[in-house]
Amino acid sequence: MKSLDFAPTSLEEWKKLLFSFQGRTDRRAYWLIFVILSVLWLGVEFILRMWIDSAGGINQVIEQINPWLARAILLTWLILNIWIALAIQIKRLHDLNKSGAFVAINLVPYIGNAVMMIWLGFFPGTPSDNEFGPSLSKSL
Numbered sequence: 254m255k256s257l258d259f260a261p262t263s264l265e266e267w268k269k270l271l272f273s274f275q276g277r278t279d280r281r282a283y284w285l286i287f288v289i290l291s292v293l294w295l296g297v298e299f300i301l302r303m304w305i306d307s308a309g310g311i312n313q314v315i316e317q318i319n320p321w322l323a324r325a326i327l328l329t330w331l332i333l334n335i336w337i338a339l340a341i342q343i344k345r346l347h348d349l350n351k352s353g354a355f356v357a358i359n360l361v362p363y364i365g366n367a368v369m370m371i372w373l374g375f376f377p378g379t380p381s382d383n384e385f386g387p388s389l390s391k392s393l
Contacts, residue, residue, distance in 0.1 A: 270344075271337050274353060277386045278344040283373055286341045290334060297330070342369065347385035348378030 261267040270282060308314045315323070343353035349372070359365045382388050 270341070272340055274340055274343045275386075276344055277348040277378065277383075277389055278341060279348060279378060279389050280345070280374060283341055283345050286337065287370075287374070290337065294334070342373060345373040345378075347383075348389065349373075349376060350379045350383040350385065 261270050269276070270278065270286070305311050305314050308317065339356060342356050342359075346353055346355050356369070358369050361368070378389060380388060380390060
């Protein structure tokens with residue numbers, strides 16, 4: 254089996270990939286993060302649905318926990334996911350030699366996310382150095 258030679262190998266590399274808006278990243282890292290975030294979202298949704306079902310409904314779950322704590326956890330989860338999604342998308346745009354401002358395409362209802370997924374997930378990056386960093390093919 255082929256190793257994930259494109260995946261970060263240290264904590265510093267993971268932090269840079271997930272939280273930095275600087276530099277470039279390739280399609281493989283984009284899809285890796287997309288899959289990880291999707292699996293995490295599905296896992297959290299599954300756990301919440303099981304909890305709600307076992308408690309007898311959403312009202313019973315709300316009675317079991319502090320609503321402010323639940324809101325704080327949800328808000329933290331959402332901000333973290335949005336930040337990571339923006340960071341990886343902006344770095345993919347940089348790899349395509351485009352400004353990170355193009356991430357605003359996501360705001361177009363219904364088609365924005367699909368356009369971005371196709372553009373970032375399937376179009377190859379700039380093969381040479383660009384204004385956002387050195388060529389990724391040199392570092393692989």
